[in-house]
Amino acid sequence: TAERDALMQKSAELLKARNAVLVAHYYVDGDLQDLALATGGCVSDSLEMARFGRDHEAQTLVVAGVRFMGESAKILSPEKTVLMPDLEATCSLDLGCPIDEFSAFCDAHPDRKVVVYANTSAAVKARADWMVTSSCALAIVNHLKDKGEKILWAPDRHLGKYIQQQTGADMLMWQGACIVHDEFKGLELDLLRKQYPGARILVHPESPTSVVQQADVVGSTSQLLKAVIDGAEGETFIVATDNGIMHRMRQLAPGKTLIEAPTAGNSATCKSCAHCPWMAMNALQGVVDCLAKGTGEVFVDAEIGRKAAGCITRMLNFVK
Numbered sequence: 001t002a003e004r005d006a007l008m009q010k011s012a013e014l015l016k017a018r019n020a021v022l023v024a025h026y027y028v029d030g031d032l033q034d035l036a037l038a039t040g041g042c043v044s045d046s047l048e049m050a051r052f053g054r055d056h057e058a059q060t061l062v063v064a065g066v067r068f069m070g071e072s073a074k075i076l077s078p079e080k081t082v083l084m085p086d087l088e089a090t091c092s093l094d095l096g097c098p099i100d101e102f103s104a105f106c107d108a109h110p111d112r113k114v115v116v117y118a119n120t121s122a123a124v125k126a127r128a129d130w131m132v133t134s135s136c137a138l139a140i141v142n143h144l145k146d147k148g149e150k151i152l153w154a155p156d157r158h159l160g161k162y163i164q165q166q167t168g169a170d171m172l173m174w175q176g177a178c179i180v181h182d183e184f185k186g187l188e189l190d191l192l193r194k195q196y197p198g199a200r201i202l203v204h205p206e207s208p209t210s211v212v213q214q215a216d217v218v219g220s221t222s223q224l225l226k227a228v229i230d231g232a233e234g235e236t237f238i239v240a241t242d243n244g245i246m247h248r249m250r251q252l253a254p255g256k257t258l259i260e261a262p263t264a265g266n267s268a269t270c271k272s273c274a275h276c277p278w279m280a281m282n283a284l285q286g287v288v289d290c291l292a293k294g295t296g297e298v299f300v301d302a303e304i305g306r307k308a309a310g311c312i313t314r315m316l317n318f319v320k
């Protein structure tokens with residue numbers, strides 16, 4: 001529409017005028033993803049977003065995603081200005097792992113290495129030994145297991161269980177979940193699979209075990225995207241992750257058929273159920289507002305940021 005085009009243009013002008021770059025997650029609105037790519041920014045998962053923001057020369061980072069992504073950007077680049085289209089955009093994993101309770105849990109198990117998922121607050125990361133994302137969690141947990149370490153894992157219980165099964169590591173688990181991925185249904189997926197016998201099943205490991213068990217590929221958003229791109233021409237995929245990713249999948253793999261994995265009730269064809277309400281808070285108007293008015297600035301306490309940087313940097317050095 002004309003309104004959308006005007007907002008796109010206004011955003012692009014402001015990004016340039018403010019020496020800012022847009023760093024967007026695969027789950028945000030397709031317009032924001034397109035804007036990021038058209039203006040020299042990136043569309044990616046939380047691992048790549050962190051790296052991209054750290055390495056980019058722009059003085060201002062606009063992070064379209066959820067709160068912990070803005071915080072990680074600020075932690076890695078304390079000298080940069082980090083803005084978000086909507087600071088209220090959070091995550092059920094972050095909300096479900098408050099620092100006081102988490103810290104007490106860690107204190108009760110001093111013999112364990114504390115490994116936290118990226119989807120946590122800066123304070124939780126500051127209490128951890130390692131941060132991981134779903135792209136590198138298996139490799140890092142394997143590394144710790146090989147060193148004979150026992151692990152305290154937080155906060156996603158499904159991802160934790162998957163990694164424990166794959167690695168055989170000794171993992172004590174926080175019981176958090178992603179409200180989006182937790183809704184994928186194993187029984188309905190099984191029915192859908194029978195309707196599309198040739199389809200390959202792609203699953204993000206924040207999904208329940210009954211769904212992960214049916215996967216041909218289990219992986220992070222970027223790994224699932226790669227599986228679609230690498231697939232045969234005309235191949236069909238059933239995708240169990242936030243449906244925001246469909247935008248980029250369709251752009252990069254136009255010849256493939258993509259079907260959303262079922263979420264609610266008995267419907268095997270439930271549409272648009274799996275979308276994160278916090279990712280959805282990111283809008284073009286928010287990009288314009290934060291750049292024009294300086295709203296949505298992310299601040300992280302300096303001492304917490306310094307400690308959290310240690311565990312994020314440990315991961316980035318491990319994966320490079």
Ligand code: CIZ
Pocket residue numbers: 044045046047118119133134135178206220221
């Ligand atoms: O579900 C999320 O928030 C994901 C997949 C984050 C990430 O690692 O990109």
Ligand code: SF4
Pocket residue numbers: 066090091092093119178179180181206242276277278279
């Ligand atoms: Fe958090 Fe799930 Fe939303 Fe990702 S999709 S931000 S894990 S609630």
